[in-house]
Amino acid sequence: MHNSRHLQLTEQGKLRHFLSIEGLDRSLLTEILDTAESFAGMSEQQVKKYPLLRGKTIVNLFFENSTRTRTTFDLAATRLSADVLNINIATSATAKGESLLDTIRNLEAMQVDMFIVRHSLSGAAHFIAQHVVPGISVINAGDGQHAHPTQAMLDMFTIRRIKKDFSGLRVAIIGDILHSRVARSQIHALNILGVEEIRVIAPKTLLPAHAQSLQVSVCHDMHKGLQDIDVIIMLRLQKERMRGAMLPSEREYFQCFGLDEEKLHIAKPDAIVMHPGPINRGVEIASSVADGAQSVILQQVNFGIAVRMAVMSMAMQTREERRR
Amino acid sequence: MTELEIRNGRIIDPVNGTDMIGSVYIRDRRILAVGNRPAGFQAGRSIDAEQQVVCPxxxxxxxxxxxxxxxxxxxxxxxxxxxxxxxxxxxxxxxxxxxxxxxxxxxxxxxxxxxxxxxxxxxxxxxxxxxxxxxxxxxxxxxxxxxxxxxxxxxxxxxxxxxxxxxxxxxxxxxxxxxxxxxxxxxxxxxxxxxxxxxxxxxxxxxxxxxxxxxxxxxxxxxxxxxxxxxxxxxxxxxxxxxxxxxxxxxxxxxxxxxxxxxxxxxxxxxxxxxxxxxxxxxxxxxxxxxxxxxxxxxxxxxxxxxxxxxxxxxxxxxxxxxxxxxxxxxxxxxxxxxxxxxxxxxxxxxxxxxxxxxxxxxGLDCGSLHVGAAADICIFDPHATWCVNAAHWQSRGKNTPFWGETMRGAVTHTIQAGKIIYHQSHRSDA
CATH class of the missing domain: 3.20.20.140 (Metal-dependent hydrolases)
Known part of the structure; x- marks a missing residue:
């Protein structure tokens, strides 16, 4: 807690790395959203390049496959005029920590400025941030089941765009909370930004044993859980959950926890529907809802670029200030 | 050295319910006496255990x-x-x-x-x-x-x-x-x-x-x-x-x-x-x-x-x-x-x-106590000595402890196994 705050922030409270939402305060999250707003406003009119990261080298270091997250980071960096190096490392090639560190040391030697890290193990981004030479920023693009802070911030950005204010909002997060780094980061962000209530809705097999300790209310029934809800966040269901005896079938999951039009009607009439993607149509969400009027799923994708530009430019600015 | 005396320590021996200030006498790998010096005992070596605890x-x-x-x-x-x-x-x-x-x-x-x-x-x-x-x-x-x-x-x-x-x-x-x-x-x-x-x-x-x-x-x-x-x-x-x-x-x-x-x-x-x-x-x-x-x-x-x-x-x-x-x-x-x-x-x-x-x-081992006749397996420690968990005060190859860097109170000064001193602190009181 103190530890991760200390690692992410400079003594002046500026963003040095972006590893987790936990430990950040409301003003910093608001600063990220405001900075993203300045980029989003522009990109809606015409795609424009900013020279903020000119001459900087950003490495997308992906130990786990991802197309969308990597692409949006890539686009964000390009729009900030940075040079981007994409490195995909099959997890099997770096099964041990020492080789993870060797990879980092080799890249450091190439004078890079920022690592965007995705890894299948919780704590990997922390580990890299603890061991990189000073001056390199680490942005967590998803570590195991721990955190995916830029995804959570683009979700917050989307909510703020549409709902204007967080106070008074009731947010439901539905699906595989247990394995979701996105859900953990969203819960921290929503609590810090001061929503009225966060409800997690899932069968017990997909909930952490101590879910309540995350300051959420827990519900196993969509019909109860969706009442008075302003924001519905659906999570992607991994197919392998059927094999691990966590669920009997996709069909039964959809019946109980899938969002269809009937269940959507339980929420407030102006509720918005979000999903971090990629969508499993007919598993966690019906196509008619995913493509319906209340869905903001595609806007989320677009805002993802602005939010990532914001985080990258803020971390780089901190670094430049420290150099001076 | 066949005869060893541990003088004036606080002897704690749970089996016998002992907690007293006294001396322990060792001869030929075994405990010869606890308390009073046996007649004719000639210590080849003597350890001053004052202010220290002597236990199995x-x-x-x-x-x-x-x-x-x-x-x-x-x-x-x-x-x-x-x-x-x-x-x-x-x-x-x-x-x-x-x-x-x-x-x-x-x-x-x-x-x-x-x-x-x-x-x-x-x-x-x-x-x-x-x-x-x-x-x-x-x-x-x-x-x-x-x-x-x-x-x-x-x-x-x-x-x-x-x-x-x-x-x-x-x-x-x-x-x-x-x-x-x-x-x-x-x-x-x-x-x-x-x-x-x-x-x-x-x-x-x-x-x-x-x-x-x-x-x-x-x-x-x-x-x-x-x-x-x-x-x-x-x-x-x-x-x-x-x-x-x-x-x-x-x-x-x-x-x-x-x-x-x-x-x-x-x-x-x-x-x-x-x-x-x-x-x-x-x-x-x-x-x-x-x-x-x-x-x-x-x-x-x-x-x-x-x-x-x-x-x-x-x-x-x-x-x-x-x-x-x-x-x-x-x-x-x-x-x-x-x-x-x-x-x-x-x-x-x-x-x-x-x-x-x-x-x-x-x-089922015949050790863990200070009875007369038992194997002289003894630990002597200073309960007040402080030391820091760091490389200078660490012997194990594994330095993997969450207590690394902490200050500890209590240090072993001597370890004796079957009458033989297998460890003694070379310099007392540090940190």
Whole structure:
């Protein structure tokens, strides 16, 4: 807690790395959203390049496959005029920590400025941030089941765009909370930004044993859980959950926890529907809802670029200030 | 030197209920007298133990020496040396070496190495199943003949309960004690932290209490069936303490220990992703720690072990779940015990009993006390000396401890095994 705050922030409270939402305060999250707003406003009119990261080298270091997250980071960096190096490392090639560190040391030697890290193990981004030479920023693009802070911030950005204010909002997060780094980061962000209530809705097999300790209310029934809800966040269901005896079938999951039009009607009439993607149509969400009027799923994708530009430019600015 | 005198120490010997200022006299590897100087005693060497505690040498129920097989982590010589520095005169070694201790040759190898090193007595524990594969019985009789005083499942999973039943029956036939680590591997499901608020928050795969309590309950039922004497190693849960309390009432031939770190740390103490805290069984909740403390004080848990697991630097370098579990614990044991005494969790008598007479009783060894005629295995420590856990004051190859950098109170000044000084502090009072 103190530890991760200390690692992410400079003594002046500026963003040095972006590893987790936990430990950040409301003003910093608001600063990220405001900075993203300045980029989003522009990109809606015409795609424009900013020279903020000119001459900087950003490495997308992906130990786990991802197309969308990597692409949006890539686009964000390009729009900030940075040079981007994409490195995909099959997890099997770096099964041990020492080789993870060797990879980092080799890249450091190439004078890079920022690592965007995705890894299948919780704590990997922390580990890299603890061991990189000073001056390199680490942005967590998803570590195991721990955190995916830029995804959570683009979700917050989307909510703020549409709902204007967080106070008074009731947010439901539905699906595989247990394995979701996105859900953990969203819960921290929503609590810090001061929503009225966060409800997690899932069968017990997909909930952490101590879910309540995350300051959420827990519900196993969509019909109860969706009442008075302003924001519905659906999570992607991994197919392998059927094999691990966590669920009997996709069909039964959809019946109980899938969002269809009937269940959507339980929420407030102006509720918005979000999903971090990629969508499993007919598993966690019906196509008619995913493509319906209340869905903001595609806007989320677009805002993802602005939010990532914001985080990258803020971390780089901190670094430049420290150099001076 | 055949005659040794330890003068004016505070002698604590839990078995005899001794707590007095006095001297201990040693002749020919054995305790000759406690209290008054025997007529005609001519000390070849004399140790001034004023302001110090003189007690039986510590006995550990679970020390990994890493040899054979993992000498990049530690060796018999390095860890028995660290143990001597920590006040230990007797160590019980789990069978999960590489190769595992499932043949007389490995037992002999470890004993020979220990003898060459010249520190404390080392007792290898035999594997319960061949290769610890959990499928076929090991040659327990041959292992016993070679010097194993117990058998253990260590950490690898057993194939099924029928194999456990048969192994317990066979061990009981040869009057071998089973050191059992209660862990249902399906339920622990490759977890790396207690299934509680910490694991929830940091997205770490959790190990629920039931992984321990279900395995414990199954084994207790098999004790009733087979009559095998079982010692449960390194229990970690409040529920386990309650189950053991009941087992005592039922007069089952069982005993248990918990690791010293479980009496101090909980999941709330873990610095996020700091692999020094990665240990199995995991650091549990405050309620579990409280129950373990009460269990030790009430004697439901008989002994405190180190669960010493030295690692090389690389083993702890990585994302938390991929690092190797375990704490290097021999040298912090005494100061951590004294912290429990200072917190009034235990009296000094109770604490020393949990490290000496109690484990000796469990293992059936003729040590762990200061009776006249017993082997002169003695620990002398200064309860007030402070020192810092750092490279200058550390002997184990494994520097993997969450207490690294902390200031400790209480330092061993001499360790004596069978009348021979195997450790003495060269310079007193530092930090």
């Amino acid at each position: 040498g510590f006995i550990d129920l679970g020390t990994r020496l890493r040899e054979p097989g993992q000498t990049s982590k530690a060796t018999v010589a390095s860890e028995t040396g660290a143990a001597a520095r920590g006040g230990f005169t007797t160590l019980c070694v789990p069978p999960d070496t590489r190769p595992v201790i499932d043949s007389p040759a490995v037992v002999e190898l470890i004993r020979e190495k220990a003898e060459q090193a010249g520190f404390g007595q080392v007792y290898p524990t035999g594997a319960l199943t061949r290769g610890l594969q959990g499928q076929e019985l090991s040659s327990m009789y041959a292992l016993k003949q070679a010097g194993c005083i117990a058998v253990s499942n260590a950490q690898p999973p057993l194939g099924n309960l029928l194999i456990l039943r048969r192994a317990m029956e066979y061990a009981a036939s040869h009057e071998l004690l089973l050191l059992y680590q209660a862990n249902d591997h399906c339920l622990s499901n490759r977890g790396c932290a207690h299934e509680g608020a910490f694991a929830t928050r940091y997205g770490l795969p959790g190990i629920p209490e039931v992984a321990e309590t279900i395995a414990l309950a199954q084994c207790l039922e098999l004790v009733k069936l087979t009559g095998c004497r079982v010692h449960f190693s390194q229990i970690s849960c409040a529920r386990s303490v309650a189950m053991l309390r009941q087992a005592r009432k039922d007069d089952l031939p069982v005993s248990a220990d918990t690791a010293m770190h479980q009496l101090h740390l909980t999941e709330d103490d873990i610095e996020p992703f700091n692999s020094a805290y990665h240990v199995i069984p995991p650091l549990r909740s405050q309620a579990d720690r409280q129950a373990l403390r009460e269990g030790i004080a009430a004697g439901v848990i008989d002994a405190i072990s180190t669960d010493h697991q030295p690692h090389d630097f690389d083993a702890k370098l990585g994302a938390f779940p991929e690092t190797e579990p375990g704490i290097s614990a021999l040298e912090t044991l005494l100061p951590l015990l004294l912290r429990l005494v200072a917190k009034k969790v235990l009296t000094l008598q109770q604490g020393i009993a949990a490290l000496t007479s109690r484990p000796a009783g469990i293992l």
